[in-house]
Amino acid sequence: MQTSHQHSVHLPEGVAGEQGAPSTLVDLCRTRAAAEPDRKGFVFLGDGVEESDSLTLAELDRYARAIAVTLRRRVPVARSCVLLSYPPGLDFHAAFLGCIYAGLVPVPVAPLDGTRGNAKWTRVESIAASSEPRLFLSTGRMLAAAEPVLADTDGLAGLVRVATDEVCLDLAEQWTPPVAAAEMVAYLQYSSGSTGVPKGVAITHRNVLHNLSLIYDNTRRPADDAGLPRPASVSWLPPHHNMGLICNVLDPLFSGRDVTLLPTMTFVQRPFTWLRAVSRLGRADSCAPNFAYDLCVRRVTGAQRRELDLSGWEMALVGGEPVRSDTLDRFSEAFAQTGFRREALCPAYGLAEATVMVTAGPVGQGPEVLRLDSAALAAGKVRTAASAQDSRTLVGCGRPHPLSTAVAVDRDTGKPCAEDEVGEIFVSGPSVAAGYLNAPQESAETFQGSLPDQPGERFLRTGDLGFLYNGQLFITGRAKDVIIIAGANHYPQDIEATVEASHPAVRQFGACAVSVDDGAHERLIVLAETTSPAGGENDEPLNAQEIKREIRRAVHAGHRIQVHDVVLLKPGTLPLTTTGKLQRRDSRERYLGGSFEAALVE
Numbered sequence: 001m002q003t004s005h006q007h008s009v010h011l012p013e014g015v016a017g018e019q020g021a022p023s024t025l026v027d028l029c030r031t032r033a034a035a036e037p038d039r040k041g042f043v044f045l046g047d048g049v050e051e052s053d054s055l056t057l058a059e060l061d062r063y064a065r066a067i068a069v070t071l072r073r074r075v076p077v078a079r080s081c082v083l084l085s086y087p088p089g090l091d092f093h094a095a096f097l098g099c100i101y102a103g104l105v106p107v108p109v110a111p112l113d114g115t116r117g118n119a120k121w122t123r124v125e126s127i128a129a130s131s132e133p134r135l136f137l138s139t140g141r142m143l144a145a146a147e148p149v150l151a152d153t154d155g156l157a158g159l160v161r162v163a164t165d166e167v168c169l170d171l172a173e174q175w176t177p178p179v180a181a182a183e184m185v186a187y188l189q190y191s192s193g194s195t196g197v198p199k200g201v202a203i204t205h206r207n208v209l210h211n212l213s214l215i216y217d218n219t220r221r222p223a224d225d226a227g228l229p230r231p232a233s234v235s236w237l238p239p240h241h242n243m244g245l246i247c248n249v250l251d252p253l254f255s256g257r258d259v260t261l262l263p264t265m266t267f268v269q270r271p272f273t274w275l276r277a278v279s280r281l282g283r284a285d286s287c288a289p290n291f292a293y294d295l296c297v298r299r300v301t302g303a304q305r306r307e308l309d310l311s312g313w314e315m316a317l318v319g320g321e322p323v324r325s326d327t328l329d330r331f332s333e334a335f336a337q338t339g340f341r342r343e344a345l346c347p348a349y350g351l352a353e354a355t356v357m358v359t360a361g362p363v364g365q366g367p368e369v370l371r372l373d374s375a376a377l378a379a380g381k382v383r384t385a386a387s388a389q390d391s392r393t394l395v396g397c398g399r400p401h402p403l404s405t406a407v408a409v410d411r412d413t414g415k416p417c418a419e420d421e422v423g424e425i426f427v428s429g430p431s432v433a434a435g436y437l438n439a440p441q442e443s444a445e446t447f448q449g450s451l452p453d454q455p456g457e458r459f460l461r462t463g464d465l466g467f468l469y470n471g472q473l474f475i476t477g478r479a480k481d482v483i484i485i486a487g488a489n490h491y492p493q494d495i496e497a498t499v500e501a502s503h504p505a506v507r508q509f510g511a512c513a514v515s516v517d518d519g520a521h522e523r524l525i526v527l528a529e530t531t532s533p534a535g536g537e538n539d540e541p542l543n544a545q546e547i548k549r550e551i552r553r554a555v556h557a558g559h560r561i562q563v564h565d566v567v568l569l570k571p572g573t574l575p576l577t578t579t580g581k582l583q584r585r586d587s588r589e590r591y592l593g594g595s596f597e598a599a600l601v602e
Contacts, residue, residue: 017032033060040054079105096108112146127190246356271292275296289321293330294327297334305334359400382419405426419468434447463480494558499528506528513527527567529571
């Protein structure tokens with residue numbers, strides 16, 4: 001099916017605003033502010049409990065206009081890139097829109113501090129080298145804390161710093177609309193970097209408006225047909241991440257909903273705060289990666305659960321990383337007593353190169369789960385399992401939007417796969433970006449995929465493997481991460497799950513499986529973080545040989561492959577992206593370079 005990239009986007013029915021189709025984010029924000037100026041659309045809970053800040057739509061618009069005037073005076077050249085690095089709060093919202101109101105290109109990055117030796121700084125340096133920004137925006141307090149390191153960092157020292165929380169709001173009256181069009185780049189969204197150096201995806205106004213419309217359509221529910229507005233949402237996702245940017249800033253404007261925000265670290269340290277915020281709203285939506293639901297199961301106590309009423313949680317979207325069926329089972333069971341319904345779970349699939357969402361829904365029907373034969377799946381075939389033994393469970397990530405196409409493609413022939421075959425997922429549609437900033441070769445490789453039966457249609461090669469079954473998309477893993485041993489494909493996340501369950505000393509989400517070539521064969525390497533050396537039963541020291549033996553036994557029993565080497569690591573050793581994704585490529589390189597230090601001595 002040939003998709004139409006010229007479909008116009010309109011505000012959803014029932015959302016206040018001009019009836020014409022907005023062509024830019026400036027149009028969207030101005031329209032919504034004019035229609036509901038006094039609506040308190042954004043609320044921030046600074047401590048995770050009490051409201052510490054809020055913005056009405058009119059206040060957000062005025063704040064953004066004042067920032068835009070300030071920025072134009074600093075950088076009169078339109079389309080210049082601007083780094084945004086903000087602590088949790090609502091200042092990011094105004095700065096992001098302020099850049100767009102000024103005709104500049106915002107580039108969200110993680111909040112920084114005055115310490116130099118961490119992964120955040122390295123990533124920001126990489127992003128600065130790629131995007132060549134002119135300005136660095138943050139709050140006055142954060143700029144003061146980071147100034148010593150900013151001044152001593154190549155690529156950042158020469159940037160003009162602007163504390164947007166100190167601008168004069170009266171400047172808003174001097175604002176004039178920028179030159180903006182649907183095909184112009186609205187912002188840069190840098191990829192997570194989980195499989196390499198982060199790349200800047202150039203998201204146009206058309207891309208993001210179409211994706212906002214796609215998100216709304218993919219998450220339709222019976223309440224829409226009854227004429228009810230979308231419920232308020234709760235989010236702790238960092239706004240420099242694509243999922244957080246959409247959930248925290250742009251979707252509330254498009255869908256006409258309000259949003260309650262919490263600091264990311266508040267959730268990580270006290271997961272109960274997220275669920276309590278959902279409970280207090282009554283009817284609510286919220287989105288989070290798979291690990292967040294597992295964290296709630298482990299860290300929210302029975303007494304805390306008795307305080308919650310999650311019966312009004314209408315959509316619990318799960319995305320941003322592989323969705324595990326056992327996670328959904330554990331969360332549903334643990335919070336059934338709060339009124340949480342398994343049907344509220346809504347697995348989704350997306351990536352920065354497609355703005356954010358590709359598939360999701362339908363809402364209210366619960367996740368679709370397949371139990372497949374492991375041996376067949378290793379051979380690239382989709383076969384239902386006769387029994388639980390030697391099987392793998394996969395979760396459906398929803399259906400493609402009618403204006404988009406998702407197809408599994410044979411990586412060898414370049415042709416669409418049969419229905420029972422695993423292939424690389426190709427995606428096309430108006431949400432797919434044109435390419436990466438200043439990376440023509442990578443852009444051509446990723447964004448210029450084609451199919452013989454659809455001449456002229458441009459496809460995004462996602463790098464993810466999967467298949468479509470009963471109209472739903474199922475993801476089996478990253479193509480670059482697949483471990484091929486004796487001609488069979490093994491997905492690292494499956495091996496890692498086996499390792500985590502092999503021995504109590506292995507930390508949950510603390511395993512990494514990679515392969516290395518010894519010159520004759522591919523060998524499986526397992527890196528596993530363990531609890532403290534005195535963390536065994538009765539405080540007895542952990543036995544490294546025993547842990548390694550159990551890991552080898554479990555992997556061989558579950559996957560029919562031998563583990564060549566096991567390295568036991570201290571907690572927090574494995575490299576992660578800023579959004580918590582495991583960096584398997586970096587882990588493999590560190591293993592080969594001998595830079596991992598064993599946690600336990602045999």
